[in-house]
Structures are given as C-alpha cells and as structure tokens.
Amino acid sequence: MLDFGKIGKKIYNLDNPREFRRYIVFRGRCMLHPLRMKRLEKFFVSSELLAKIADIYPFVYEQPTRAFFYNKSTFEERADLVEKHMMFLIDNLKENEIIDLYSKKEKILWESSDDGETLHLELMYHPGQRKEGLLSIRLVAADSGILYQIMFWIAPDKSGEWSLWIGAMQGPNMENAREVIKQLTKRCHAYRTKNLILHATQEVAKALGLKHIYAVTNYGYYAMNHIRTDRKLKNSFSDFWAESGGIPCKDKRFYELPLTEYRKTMEEVPTRKRANYRKRYALLDEIDNAIRDNIGFLCK
Template sequence: MNKPNRPPAGVLGIGLEAFLPPGAYTPELRRPRVSSPVDRSRVAVNDAMQSGGLVNLLDSLRHRQDWTGPWYKRGVTALKYVARSLCLAAQHQRFLALIAADPVMRAYRRRDPRLLERHMHRYVNAHWHRRDRLSYLLQHYRFAKAHLPSGLYELVYAQGHASLGSLVAKDGSLLTLCLRPPIYKGCEGELCLQLCDANEVPLYSIVFTIADEQPTLMIGCLQGPKGENARDVVRELTRNLHGMRPKQLMLSLVYTFAQRYGIERVVAISNEAHPLRRSGRPLFSDYDAFWDEQRGQRIGGGWYALPTSLTHKSEAEVPSNHRAAFRRREALRRDAEQLLVNALAQPLPTFSNSHLQASRMTFPVYGRL
C-alpha cells in the first residue's frame, strides 16, 4: 500500500517538534536558520524584549518634554520613536540599558530626553547611517564614564556645567573655560568646551565626540558668537587674547584633551557633511577653510584628518618688535591648557544643585600676564 504523499514537516513551516508528544526532549533538533532580514529583525526584537528591554523602552516614553504639540502630534512622534527603536532593537536596548544603569546618565536623560533618540535624527556627520550614529553615541559615553574624573563627569552631564577655571585677559577682565554637554536637541557632538566671559556667557565653543574602539576625537562644531555685532566681539576677544585667534585657542585645547588620553587621531567635519547643511539654517563658520589652514587632509566620508599635533611658532621666528606680545600670547595658551589638564587629571568633588554655584569658585584663576 502506497504511503500518502505528505511533505516533510519543515516544508509546512511547523517544525518536527510539532509531531512529538508534549515534553519530549530532542536536543538534536534545530529550528531552521533565520535567513531573511525580517526574521533577523524579529529575533533581535524578541531577544531585546526578553532581556528587560521592554521595561527600558516603556520608560523611555515617559517625561518626553522634547515631544511638543497637541496630544495627537505627540502620539505620532511616540509611534515613530518606537518604530525606529525596533529597527535597531538590540543596539538601542544596549543604549537604554547604559542610561538606566548609570545615575549620572539618568539625570542627564531627565534634563535632555532627546538623548534617547539622538541617533534617530541628523547627528555629527550627514553621511552616517542610524546604526553608525548609535554606535558612536555608545562609544562616547562608554569612554566618558570610564575615563573622565567622576566629579567632572557628574558636573558635566548630571548638572550640565563644569567651570574649569579662569584666565585674566589683556584688559583685566576674566575669561572662563567651561565643559558642558551639547545644547538642547544638539546634533554636533557630545562634549562642548567653551570659552566664556566673566558671567559665563559663551564666546567660543568647540563640540566633539570620542570614539573609543579606534581612538578618535571627532570635531563636529567650532562656533563663535552670533548676532549683528559678532565680528566686533571676535575682534575684541582676539585683542584680549594678545592677538591669538579664539578658534586657534579652542583647537589647541581639543588637542590637549586628546593628548591627555593618548588619542592620536583627530578628525573634523567638513562643510558638506555638517548635519545642519540641509536644514535651512546658515553655517556661521567656513570649516573647510580653517581645516585647510591647519594642514588637514580630506579623507572622504565628510571628514578632514588633522595633523597628529599642532605646530607652534618659536620665539626666534617672530620679529623682535612682536616678541613680547608673542610671549604673553603663548603664556595665556599654556595656562588655558593647564586648566584643562588639571580638570582631567584630578578627581573633582561632586556637588548637588544647591552647591553648583559654589563649585564654580573652587578652580584656579591665573594671574594677569
């Protein structure tokens, strides 16, 4: 008698386990390999949800001050966020877990909930894919938690401000160095170094991100003052720096940061790859021209590779009638670099919000040059 023509169980997509009695142990059986992108995504989502990701994902929907508008618009924004999260389920879960496990990152998330979805929008380099953006976010905060002094890490990301100390300008006024997180809904990097006036109003800023897998410092922004009198402010600031251009000082400080952690590779964003280039908002700086001036080389992907170290003139190269100003300028630059080195080298005390203002007075003020 002929056997009925039945296809194997696997062809039906059921699996051989379906034909075994309940509780049968079959270690030799394996389910078909997941091959299609849809199947791989489904497995990744399932793994993320089973490892506590659902709790973190639901928690990331709370206190979203960055979602504005009427309730239905906020609802649409939330649905978009969830859908985008599921596209990178495993990676996004790791990022949410990093935030949930760290009190400093939880405080930062409350101050700027956009942190949770920074990688879902334009960010640092317009050529990056969402997966790249998330990878570099994870790398930066892994680096920050592991290498920044704990007090400085808390002041920057939990409190939103760390004053590194003050310098006395040519006219006797104070200039302050500050480290801050990126601006609200920022897209140019994760750590902002600023040169401020005596009232800590920013005059010049440089924003960068650290990649720790192949140690690299990535500059995403170098920005001066804005407004109608911006040129006058820069001109006056240059005079108070004994003729040193503010953006040259900021670049020197970034190199000091890189050298402190043994980071030899410094790259900078080009005009073409800047995340705001298509936003309709003007770029106030010509990045390409400045990187060319610093002997940077275009390396593709929207980046300039900057030299491993900056070169500074020696006093012998300066005309004799300008050497006094040159010495004052170089002394000011070295003092600014030392303020940053001191902040990175020594543990700083942690402060509550009520003591934050007092903490700004505990750092050194360098004497008049």
C-alpha cells in the same frame, strides 16, 4: 522593554506642534529598529551609572534615531557612537563628574579676569547641542556670553584608537560680536578666538589620553545650515581645518587635525612681533597647564 512613549514625552514638548511631530517620528523609528533599540536599552540598564545618565539625559535614546553627528551617518553608527562615548567617560572620569556634565553643570578648564572682563574655558553639555556631539568646549565671557564652542564626541577610529571627533564649531551670535571678538583678539595678543577654542580642544584631547582628532568637513556636516540661501558658505569648516594643519581623510567627511598646534620659533617671527608672540605663548602655556590640571581633577 523601555516605554519609548514615556521617554519621548521627557524629550519633546508635546504642546508644540513641531515637537509633537518629532515625538511621533521618534516612536516610529524606535519601532522600525526594535533589535538595535533593545541593544541600546540593554547597554543603558547594564549599570547603575549608565541608567542614571540615561535618566537625566534621555536624548541618548533619541540621537541614534535622527540624522545627527555627520552626513549620511547610519542608525547603527549613531547608536554605536553614543555607547562608545559613554563607555570612555565611565572608564576614565569620576561618576559624579559625568553626572554633572549631563546635568548642565559646566567644568571650568581655565579662567582669567586679567585685562578686563572675566573669560573662561569650560567643558559642559546642553541638549540643544545634541545634533553635533555629546560634549562641548566653550569660550565664555562673563558679560558678553558664549564666544566660541566646539561640539564633539569620543569614539575609536578605524584603527581602534580612541579619538576626539569634532562635529561642529560655532562662533558668537550677539549684536556686537565683531567688536567683542576684536577686543578679545587684542587681549590674546593677536591670537584669533577660533584658534583659541581649537587649541583648547587639542589640549583636552591630550589630557584625556586620546590619540587622534578628527573634524567634520563642509561635506561631512550633518546639515546644511552652514550654507546661505545663495549656496555660499557662511563658514568653511574645511578651510579652517586645513589652515590649522589638518589633513583630508580618505573619507571625505573628515579631516584629521594635529594633536598639538604648531608654534613658530622666535627666529621665524619678525623682530617687531616677537614681544607679542612671547606674551601669546605665555598665555597658551598658562591655558595648557590649567586644562591639564582641571581635566586631571575630573579623571579617576
């Protein structure tokens, strides 16, 4: 049996009172779910690669014990989610690429230095994002920092088809965020940055051969930190998913999103805007091709 006390010490800073409390809670929850934790341990020691992942990313043992991923998720659901996600990666990605991702080494999906500041999309992961997922797609500007990111995991849906599940989308958090986003939107030919990060996520899902995309709703979000103290939403996930062609699922915690973003035909676009739309579509085609090629490099 694994020493969860030792694992907890790798996860938490015991000099911090809040972290020490989480360490105690983690150990307690492991003791309350001995059979499921034993199965989780058995899974992660079943191969050299899985053992290596758990060693560099011990949070695979913590995530099932906390109320992460989506609202009212159960211990069993979270443990199964972690296992299924890792199984998909092992079956589809090269070993060294998986190790890199969980060693905080980003994989560039697209990059451009045209029209100013270098901009890129990347696939990466950081333990600080573990509340909402097991991988991230980020839009990053060289000087400004992270502009948008989507956290997600990969697991089968109820029909057994492999799907990408979006746990959260986060926007910029810098002082001049409004101006940075304004300039980037102009650079992307009036294409909103949050649409761009979702578009990239759709393309990643297709490049990985996934069949569906699901996203947590306002109700489905695991926590309430997207709600202000006056109970008004900071950001409405549900509204954006609906704007993006999403359809509410029977499970009100999720929307199903289209795998491909809808594009207006030139006939649908006012004449004065057509030149801008052509430039935007050319940019998106460039991004799509780069994502397809770069995901291909990661795959077996």
